[in-house]
Amino acid sequence: MKNLELAKILYEIADILEIQDVQWKPRAYRKAAQSIESLNEDIEIIYEKGRLKALDNIPGVGKGISKKIAEFIETGKIKEYEKLRKKFPVEFMKIPEVGPKTAKKLYEKLKIKNIKQLKEALKKHKLRKLYGFGEKKEKNILEGIKFYGSNKRFLLGYILPIARDIEGKLKTLKEVKKISISGSLRRMKETIRDIDILVSSNSSRKVIDFFTKLDNVKKIIAKGSTKSSVRLKDNIQVDIRVIPDKSFGSALQYFTGNKSHNIALRKIAIRKDLKLSEYGVFKGKKQVAGSTEEGVYKKLGLKYIEPELRTDGGEIQASLKGKLPNLVKYSDLKGDFHVHTNWSDGSSSIEEMAKSAKKFGYQYLGICDHAGRLKIATCLDEKRLLKQIKEIEKVNKKFSNFEILKGAEVDILSDGKLATSDKILKKLDIVSASIHFGFKKDNTDRILKALENKYLNIICHPTGRLINQRNPYKVDLRKVYKKAKENNKFLEINSYPNRLDLSDVNVKEAISENVKIAISTDSHNVNQLRFIELGIAVARRGWARKKDIVNTYNLKDIKKIL
DNA sequence: GCCGTTTTCGGCCCGACTGTTTTCAGTCG
Structure with missing residues (x-):
């Protein structure tokens, strides 16, 4: 799924056009980018099904941008973008406090080409020489760089479709028995660092080979016999773990977390003379639960806890007392x-x-x-x-x-x-x-x-x-x-x-x-x-x-x- | 570059806030 990657390019085109003081187009490109990052459907599939006309139907996308999207899907590039990004550093405007005018001055007056050079120039107070720049502005830009650099988490809403897309593709493999998104994504945390996917299978190598060859993989970070990590073209890391079917429930529980919820569960297991790990609940060497999550919680004497509640924020006590809330369901809204x-x-x-x-x-x-x-x-x-x-x-x-x-x-x-x-x-x-x-x-x-x-x-x-x-x-x-x-x-x-x-x-x-x-x-x-x-x-x-x-x-x- | 309340050409987000150059440029929402 290339939606986010494409949206990012359109945002960057908007930024560069704005630096060049082009009228109205930046607005149009941003609107199109917003629309594309909101799509639930893979932009490639939309194009495959309905060609240019289907692209043109996306709100904010018209004749011009739809051609560029088609070019991106077919060649992986947009020529105009490649040309533009050579003219101005695309990163500058992502820094809070740096807008089109500042970005232009940094590049043209001070010949600064990247954020590293910008930091150095700030240290040497080079920016002060520019018309309109003072002490405060310098401090604000420094803080902006810090904020931009620390901002590495992705928004849940834009990651969910990507994760579900990968999940769907893996599901087509006959070697995949069970599959689930896990981690903070399954807990529906508001921001996500990476995508975690759990699979049960008897032939883990085949699953992992398929996974590392997904078309949107930019880099394979690690590839072993039971787990692998890749980086997608839009820079999100995806981790997959393949385990035997009898451990799917306990592994899902373990990889869903969060960490302190898991620690609390393990303590409960110890009190009951049991051992809990991602491979199951064990009494001595004998596995007594683990194929389903429900079974794991039940064995520990707990009512099933919905993933969204697993924060060690009182849910375990509530579960023990049978006082968990009957949560609103995703299908309840009218x-x-x-x-x-x-x-x-x-x-x-x-x-x-x-x-x-x-x-x-x-x-x-x-x-x-x-x-x-x-x-x-x-x-x-x-x-x-x-x-x-x-x-x-x-x-x-x-x-x-x-x-x-x-x-x-x-x-x-x-x-x-x-x-x-x-x-x-x-x-x-x-x-x-x-x-x-x-x-x-x-x-x-x-x-x-x-x-x-x-x-x-x-x-x-x-x-x-x-x-x-x-x-x-x-x-x-x-x-x-x-x-x-x-x-x-x-x-x-x-x-x-x-x-x-x-x-x-x-x-x-x-x-x-x-x-x-x-x-x-x-x-x-x-x-x-x-x-x-x-x-x-x-x-x-x-x-x-x-x-x-x-x-x-x-x-x-x-x-x-x- | 997009889009259609009246418009297929001519509109499209403007005011608050900040910092600095003290009268307004730049950024943001």
Whole structure:
């Protein structure tokens, strides 16, 4: 699967074009890149099935970019990109604080070609000589380099399809008896360092040979008779381990982890005069469990623990006492509350989004385009919002057993007021509100004030963090939980891969305060509806039950509640 | 380079914040 590799190239083309002060194209390339990294399907398969026309159908991809994608799939390269990357170092703009103008100056005025040279130049204070550069800027760029260098984890949402693709290919081998993704990926951790795959088989060599020859492998790091590691072209490491079938359960348990969960289990085994390893549960030399995970937990006197809970964060005690939560299931959701359309910064139409949501098996879809007066992301002003309400009413007539909920994602202004007037909000089925600026302040009072608005339903991405990019703003969540509970408001788990906000830890706190949670994707095109599983995973990692999640309610009930 | 609310040509994200050159350039969301 080459989706991520291709997306990275398109992002880099955008950066270089921006350095050259090319108008509009950077935007187009970035939009296409975003769209491609969100795809669930292998871009090569899309091309194989539908050629250029199918590529052109991807939101944000048109005549020009689809040709470049085809070139990439057929030759492994994009000529234009190869040409561009010779003109400017592609890495510079990935450093926070370094934008197109700075990147250009570094290269043209100081002849700096890579990050190593940039570090040296910073040490020698060479940047100070440039117009507009001072002490602070120098310090900020240094910190930016540090951040960029330490940022080696991949986002769950973009890794899952790649891992499942590999899993699917391995499954076609007749030598593969059982197979599972394991490690942090199976625990659905928000970021992933590598992909771990576990296979049971009697002919491990054949499995490993096949694995190391997968078409996207860039480098074989290690290859033995039972395990192997490779690096894919998009730099993700994949580890495979092949074990005998009778040990599949215990190995899956072991390789799923996490480490301290495993240590705790082994201690329990010792107390019971048993031994637990990846090969099984043993009484003396006799294997007494290990072919299934359930069997392993049972033998240790534990109720089965879902992978998402395995953090040694109280799940083992809960399991011993039979007090594990009945977690919300991936199939429990009846709708999505927060998606965008081409009325604001999304790229699919209202009808396209609704059709896809219905195909997803949903009963409802909340369209919450940006609304306000700030004009960020082509916000809807009140006039256009009213017009969109009319349009949704019209589109709704085309559906049965499904309803588009009229909504908006309204900006929370600096004083905590909402950017759209109550008169308009009153007409909506669902009102979401978000902080989109002022991240450096303490935003507690601002959110508390917003929670007082009588038409508000949901606070979106309540902490504002962006994984690997931006820390959460200051906010006293305990006060937010309390007020949300009092005023009957919901807090969002935003499922977008780099948000996952609230986080698992926050969710656990919130539901212990009896706050209801809304899981939404914040989709900007039809392909992003799939992100919902990331949000559900966060909920599960936060011990949420079905009743804690409002979009497990059916259409009739949710309309009443809203 | 993409796309279509009215548009197949002509729009497309603008304001906050930071740091520095003290009046605005650059970055970010």
